[in-house]
Amino acid sequence: MRALRRAQALEAGKPKTARRLMAASAVFAFGLLASIAGSPIQLITATPAAAQQTPKSAFAKPKNGIFGKTQKFDGGLPLHLQADELVYDSEGSKVIAKGNVEIQYENNNLTADEVIYDQAANTLSAQGNVVLRDANGNIVRAERYTLTDDFRDGFVQSLSVVAVDDSKISAEQGIRRDGNVTEFKNAKFTPCRTDGSQPPLWCIAASTVTHDQAAQTISYQDAQFEMFGVPIFGLPYFEHPDPTVKRKSGFLAPDIGSSGDLGFFTEIPYYFALSPSYDFTFHPRYMTGQGVLWMGDWRQRFANGQYSVKLAGIDQDGSDLDVDPAKQQDLDGFRGSIVTRGDFSLASWWRAGWDVTLETDDTFRRFYKLDSILLTDRVNNLYFTGMSDRNYFATNLYQFGGLLLDDTAQSESRVHPVIDYNYIVDAPVVGGELSIAGNALSLSRSDGLLGTSDQEMSRASMEVKWRRRLTDQMGITYTPFGELRGDLLQVNNYRDAETGLAVDDDTVARGLASGGVTVAYPWIASTAGASHIIEPIGQIITRTANVDQREFPVEDAKSLVFDDTNLFDTNKFSGWDRLETGTRANVGLQYTFQPWTGGHARVLAGQSYQLDGQNPYANRAIPCDPDGAGPQPESIVRAAGVDDNCNPVFSPNSGLETSTSDYVLGAYIAPTDNFRLISQSRFNDDDFTLKREDATLAVNYGPLSMAATYTYSFADPEFGTRAEQDVSALFGLRLTDRWSLLGGLRYDLDESQFITDTATIRYQDDCFMLSVTYDEYHIRDEARDIEPDQTVMFRIEYKYLGGFNYKSNVLDYVNSDQQPPG
Known part of the structure; x- marks a missing residue:
């Protein structure tokens, strides 16, 4: 019969010593594991800068390492022992447990053929089929396992470890000495699952692996990397930080490639762990076709934010480039860039930061593959923002630069600054919601119309809105609203968007008052398989009939797309520079389908009507001369506004340019979680020909995942636009x-x-x-060495x-x- 004893009964005078030795056995065993397992973990986690040089890992990183969270042992907890036989050797001061020995301590379980506690030598030994299972689920197997009472020395023979993720570690011997150094003899590590019938896909083998806890290093002697049991390459010696080191200077994984322009190239980054709060990565790119592209990345983190600076530069030999010989001289010499980003939390509501790129020319970063070749604009930004539950404030300074072949000096602009403010009053006003919005903009652009002076524009705008939602007994909803808007503008060296003439210096103001109501009457019906909602929606807006917008440049309202999403907007322009005027009616019909089995579909169709007053989207004949000399009969542009090159500032075919707009249709269909279709269409109001289409399809079905987008805009030769x-x-x-x-x-x-x-x-x-x-x-841009x-x-x-x-x-x-x- 098996004898069951509690560890406290081993020796009444020293129960804590036995418990402490058993706890020590677990500490020692998994100290050994962490030592040998540290090498594969550390190669990708020791240096935080590695992430900015290589793609995201395909394998999930264990939060607490391969073997889980380090355990802390409480010496006051009981230790439980059971064995077939328990022998007390009073002369030798030993307690011996024999046969099917099992010891449990704090969710750790040790089994062996025999366990000996040598009180005189202060050692605990387990031998014969030793298996240790820890609280994290790791399994350690060994033939013999000995540990001293003070944890300083220990020995494990025929060590085999299986981690929770099936990573495996084996060694002929594990030796701990001086309470600091652990050595493994003939050790192997692999994270690959294998049943033992064939070698793992890959493993690391070394004659000796040494973990020095004081120096926080792991060193390897005669290390070999094996695939399918075959040695691929070896190193006589190498060393790296142990897993306790979060940051340490050293080389990172290389990046190697080739290019027709650059030749063969390689980057071997070196990481400098200068401080717990800042670091630097030096990663020059060596190219057979161009020499050395010097690059370095500085990062620094503070308690309230962080910033980074990336430097790149090369002394380029233009004669080595496959470009027009006339351009080779232009591309000769130094080319480089500085990219810096920062973000800081100044208080609970306030943030500040920047995103700035400075470069010697606009193709350097694309040519050397530092930016996407599809990049079309360079936007630099400094910002200061604040946001609470009902308030928003933002100050932004911008610099815009075009990267396309046909971009001119007009594409370069500086915003200094643009200020936005939004506030929603806490308490209801006349039963509704009152909000206040403001915008201030200062902008300049080089190479203006008059001589070489800069174009300059400053504008301040304020808007007050009120709205209230009411529902009657029939379920009809009424949303009355009112708006007041005022703008003050100062311009210099701009083109009058209405007359096409140059404006030297002027200050103008405009104001607008509007009011209206939105009415919706949803009809709900239920059938055997679904619910149906049919909702007619009507909106009427009356405003100041005519507002003088002649000298207001169009800078932030150029992105004009008329579709179902802005059908009921009181101002369909995208920014502050243009206003809707006159009386306008917007009508639509919305249908919503909701099956009881899940999914949904929604369709909205509608149209907009200019009933009275000036239509700001209308295309009027404008005499335009790119030189600013005045009207010329041969240069007539029909548009709602033109830029300094006599091009329309926003789409002259928006669908709103006549008193009766085009039809818009929006369809949103999702029968299941795995299928989604969105279609936004615009049709001619006379013959229903398609004028614009934006469609997106997303499908997840079994092993297939797909997303597709289709876009179409019609051609209008009268305005020089192509399909x-x-x-x-x-x-x-x-x-x-x-x-x-x-x-x-x-x-x-x-x-x-x-x-x-x-x-x-x-x-x-x-x-x-x-x-x-x-x-x-x-993509081809020969003038800018883009091929x-x-x-x-x-x-x-x-x-x-x-x-x-x-x-x-x-x-x-x-x-x-x-x-x-x-």
Whole structure:
């Protein structure tokens, strides 16, 4: 019969010693585990800067390491022991538990053939089929396990560890000495699952692994990296920080690739852990075609925020570039950039920060693949914001710069600053909600109309709104509203948007009063399978009939898209620079379908009518001369406003330019959580021809995930606009549990040409990831050394070790006389 004893009965005089030794056994065992497991973890977690050089890991990072949270042992808790036989050796001062020994302590469980507590030597030994299961679920197996009372020395023979995530560690011996240094002999580590019948996909083996806790380092002697049991490469010695070190200076994973313009290149980043609050990563790119692109990233964190500065520069040899010889001299010499971002919390409601990019020329960052080749604008911003439950304040300073071939000096502008303020009164006013909004803008632009003077504009605007929602006994809702608006403008060296003439210096004001009501009458019906809501909506707005907007430049109201989302907006312009005037009616019909089984569908159709007063969207004949000399018969532009190049400042075909607008239709269909269709359409009010379409489809069905977007805008030769029609799509297809296919494209249907396309084939199991990605950009801007680009990138990642990238412009070699090496 098995004998069951409590550990307190081992020796009445020293129960805590036995308990402490058993606790120590757990501490020692998992101290050994952390030592050998630290190497794979540390390679990707020791330096926070690694994340800014490599893609996001394909494997989830364990929050508390491979073996979970470090346990703290309470020496006052009871230790439970059971065994087939318990022997007291009073002469040898030993307590021996034999046969099916099991010891439980704080959710840790130790089993062995025999456990010996040597009171004289202050050691606890377990031998024969030793298995230790800790509270985190890790399992340690060994043939022999000895630990001294003071934790300073210990020995484990034939160590085998299986972590919660199935990572495995094995060693012939584990030795702890001086209470500080732990050594493993002939050790191996792998995170790959294997049944033992064949070698793991990969593992790390070393003759000796030494963990020095005082120095916080782990060193390897005769280390080898193996795949399928075959050694791939080895190092006689290497060392890295242990898992207790969050930041330490050292090299990061390299980035290697090739390009037709840059040649073969490599980046080997070095991370400087200068302080707990700031660091620096030096990552020069060595290129066979251009030399060295020097790059460095500085980051600093404070208690209330953080900022970063990224530097890049090269002394470029223009003669090595495949561009027009006339341009080679322009591209010779130093090129570089500074990118800095910051964000700080100043108080509970207030924040400040910046996002600024300074560069020697507008193609440097795109040419060296530091920015996307599709980037069309450079926007620099400094901001100061405050927000509470009912208040919002923001001050922004902007600099805008165009990166397209046809961008001129007019594309460069500086906003200093733009101020926004919104406030909602807490208490109801006449039973409704009263809100106040303000906007102030100061803007300048180089190369104005008159000589070389800057264009300058300053505007201050204030708006007060009131609204109240009422519902009668029939369910009809009435929302009366009123608005007061005032603007003061000072302009210099601008073009009059109404007459087309240049304006030297002027100060003008405008004001607007409006009032109206929105009425909706929802009809609800229920059928066997769904509920139906049919809701007619009508809105009437009466305003000042005519407001002089001649000298108000259009800067923030150029993005004019008329669709169902702004059908009932009281001002359909996107910004403050333009106002709706006169009396306008907006009408629509909305239908909502909700099946009892889930899902929903909603459709809204409507139209807008200018009933009286000036239509600010109308296209009037405007004499326009790009030189500002005055009206010329041969330069007539029909538009609601023009810029300094006599181009319309917003779409002259918005669908609102006549007294009866185009029809708008919005459809939002989601029969299940895995299918969603959104369509926003605009049709001609005379013949119902399609004028604009924006459609998005998202599908998740089994192994397939897909999102597609289709856009269309009609052509109008009278205004020099051509039809634009393109489609973009992203998809993912899981072929098997380990293989998947990813892809994306953007295609110009009118030009029958791809804009971008990409495809990725990916393999990922429990410990290894391999992907091959093909990217293609069909963008050409010869004047700015931007050419079509095709690249292939290989990415390999080993769980807990990190990744490796290789990127190559393979098609550059296919289309040239060069041949890739090897």
